[in-house]
Every structure is written in structure tokens, then in C-alpha cells.
Amino acid sequence: MPKTMGVLGPRGTHSEAAASYLNGRLPESCELVTVPDLFDCLQEVEDGVLDTALVPVENSLEGAIHITLDMLARSKSLCVLRELIWPVHNQLMAKCGAAEIRRIYSHPQPISQCRAYIQSHYPRAEIIKTSSTARAAELVAAEPASSGWAAICTERAGALTGLRTVAAEIQDNMANCTRFFQVSRRGSAEQALPKEKVLIICQINGRKAGALYEVLKEFAQRGINLTRIESRPARTELGDYIFFFDLEYTPDERLLQESIQAVAEKSIWLKNLGVFPVLTVS
Numbered sequence: 001m002p003k004t005m006g007v008l009g010p011r012g013t014h015s016e017a018a019a020s021y022l023n024g025r026l027p028e029s030c031e032l033v034t035v036p037d038l039f040d041c042l043q044e045v046e047d048g049v050l051d052t053a054l055v056p057v058e059n060s061l062e063g064a065i066h067i068t069l070d071m072l073a074r075s076k077s078l079c080v081l082r083e084l085i086w087p088v089h090n091q092l093m094a095k096c097g098a099a100e101i102r103r104i105y106s107h108p109q110p111i112s113q114c115r116a117y118i119q120s121h122y123p124r125a126e127i128i129k130t131s132s133t134a135r136a137a138e139l140v141a142a143e144p145a146s147s148g149w150a151a152i153c154t155e156r157a158g159a160l161t162g163l164r165t166v167a168a169e170i171q172d173n174m175a176n177c178t179r180f181f182q183v184s185r186r187g188s189a190e191q192a193l194p195k196e197k198v199l200i201i202c203q204i205n206g207r208k209a210g211a212l213y214e215v216l217k218e219f220a221q222r223g224i225n226l227t228r229i230e231s232r233p234a235r236t237e238l239g240d241y242i243f244f245f246d247l248e249y250t251p252d253e254r255l256l257q258e259s260i261q262a263v264a265e266k267s268i269w270l271k272n273l274g275v276f277p278v279l280t281v282s
């Protein structure tokens, strides 16, 4: 039986497009399963309902996808298998013509990615946020053209639901791309994947002067390059934070392990989400 890979659904999301691409490059392709909510999608991997999932983590224009980071931080069993950097193309799709559009539906990320376009072309349109871009297309398709509703979505979501392209490539920056993580449960990881990055999540004592500096020093002293630092509320008390460190893999594993161990000793808790390769699609 093929393994299952969860993606944010319904069919036609950016996530599904990215997962189809990745699937074609895996040693054994998976059955793609759409899940309407990102939280549920990750929870189903954690619970063993799905074998793996491809989930967005960060967009080049809009930054972190908080629900993904929060789930990774609180999960006991999730690890990262692969990272995929995916170019995001947003289309304005509707049944009506450009001049009739009064309301625009989409996922919060594409709404932000297309802010300048929306402000200059539809300053008075009502903006409605949806759970995914493909869900936006479904909602628009269920209404007559006279509703004046439009969706920002993929070309495929529009085609699947019978919408026409009103405007193509409406993102504010043509280099718009999203980082996805393929996640699975610890222990189910595939063997011998190329090693390019490591994800560490930890909580440090934010009230102690120099606490973050002390942690960064452990990486700096060993020449470990950080490619990203992100912080999220620890969800304990106001002012408590969790830090996400993306580290560049170094073939000198001893240095890497030493730095992680030293950071663990200075942290309230630390989790290593694994070593993984990065695939970039241009």
C-alpha cells in the first residue's frame, strides 16, 4: 500500500501543487490526502492516521505560518524529512468580469501577498479570509456571476471549480515563494537522505540578561551557520518565548552535536526536529 501524504485541501491548493511536485521526486510516491485544516493535517501525522504531510512554514513576503510552528513546537513525535522551496503564483479568478468584482476570497497569506494589487485595483472590495485558496475558489464557484465574488487561488483551483482568470500573477513580488516542510513521525524517517539543514526548537529563560546571546554564542564559537531564527510565544505567560533555529549542516557532526548539547544545557527544554535536505524549485 502506498504511504499517505496529507496536504491542506481541498484539491487545487498551493500545498497540493507543491506536494504533487515533491511526490514525483520521491523514491516511492505517496497517495495525496487533502485535509481542510492545517492543524488537523499535522495532528493526523502525529496520531498515525497519515504517514507524512507537506505543510507551509514560511512565505518570503509574509513570514511564518504560525500554526505550523506551534504544532512543531508542541508535538512529541513530529520530525522534518525534507524542505521544499516552492514559487507561489496567485491568480484572481471569478465567474464575472474584472469590473464587477465586489468581494475577494482567499487564504490570509495570498491576501497579504497581493495587498498592493488589491489596493490599487479593488480598494473598496470586501476581503474574506478562508481556510485555503482552493476553498475560496469553491465558495466563489457556488454563487452566480452576478454575486461579484472572486477568489485569489491557483490556476488549477479555478479550473477545477469552473472559474475564469480575471488577472494572472497578481502577487506584489514575482519572487514570491513559500518554504514547506515534509513532516513525519520520528523513527519512520527514510534512511540516507542528503543532510543540509537541522531544525532546533527550544525555550530559554527570556528574563535572564544575555540568555539569547549565550545560546547564539554556542553556535558562533563552533562556526555553525544559522539560516533563520524565529520566535513564538511559549503559551505559558506573556513574555515567555520559544525559539526556532535553522542550522546549516556541517559535516563535522561532532561540532554540531556539541553545540546542540550546550544549547540544551542553557535551555528550559530543547527539541531536535532532525537533519534534512532542501529542494528548491525555480
Ligand SMILES: O=C(O)C(=O)Cc1ccccc1
Pocket (backbone or CB within 6 Å): 008, 012, 013, 014, 015, 016, 056, 059, 088, 107, 109, 110, 131, 132, 133, 134, 178
Ligand atoms: O491555501 C493554499 O493554497 C495553501 O496551500 C496555503 C498556502 C497559501 C499561500 C502560500 C502557500 C501555502
